[in-house]
Amino acid sequence: PFVVTENCIKCKYTDCVEVCPVDCFHEGPNFLVIDPDECIDCTLCEPECPVNAIYPEDDVPAGQEQFVQINAELAKGWPVITVRKDPPPDAKDWEGKTDKLPLLEK
Numbered sequence: 001p002f003v004v005t006e007n008c009i010k011c012k013y014t015d016c017v018e019v020c021p022v023d024c025f026h027e028g029p030n031f032l033v034i035d036p037d038e039c040i041d042c043t044l045c046e047p048e049c050p051v052n053a054i055y056p057e058d059d060v061p062a063g064q065e066q067f068v069q070i071n072a073e074l075a076k077g078w079p080v081i082t083v084r085k086d087p088p089p090d091a092k093d094w095e096g097k098t099d100k101l102p103l104l105e106k
């Protein structure tokens, strides 16, 4: 499956959700995750993310391996999102920032 990683935290542009043919994106307060049990590896979402937060599970950036488990766990409790919405007003300020994991709201 594909995995949403750290760059999405507090950016949450949601461009990714509309292309998913199996509606496997789930929405939290400031982050999105992919349900690994539903993702069919179609690859369509990966180029949609303006901050390149989406990777195949086997290609997650070094140091971000924990996001594989984070996607799997949070997808169980968060609602599905299929329609794009406005990003947070300060999304641009958070693009490319590192160490955002402590800011992930659950």
Ligand code: SF4
Binding pocket: 001, 002, 019, 020, 021, 022, 023, 024, 025, 034, 038, 039, 040, 041, 042, 043, 044, 045, 046
């Ligand atoms: Fe959805 Fe395809 Fe992305 Fe998987 S790879 S989350 S099926 S758009």
Ligand code: F3S
Binding pocket: 004, 007, 008, 009, 011, 012, 013, 014, 015, 016, 017, 031, 032, 048, 049, 050, 051, 052, 053, 054
């Ligand atoms: Fe996040 Fe990128 Fe989607 S910022 S919400 S993974 S378009």
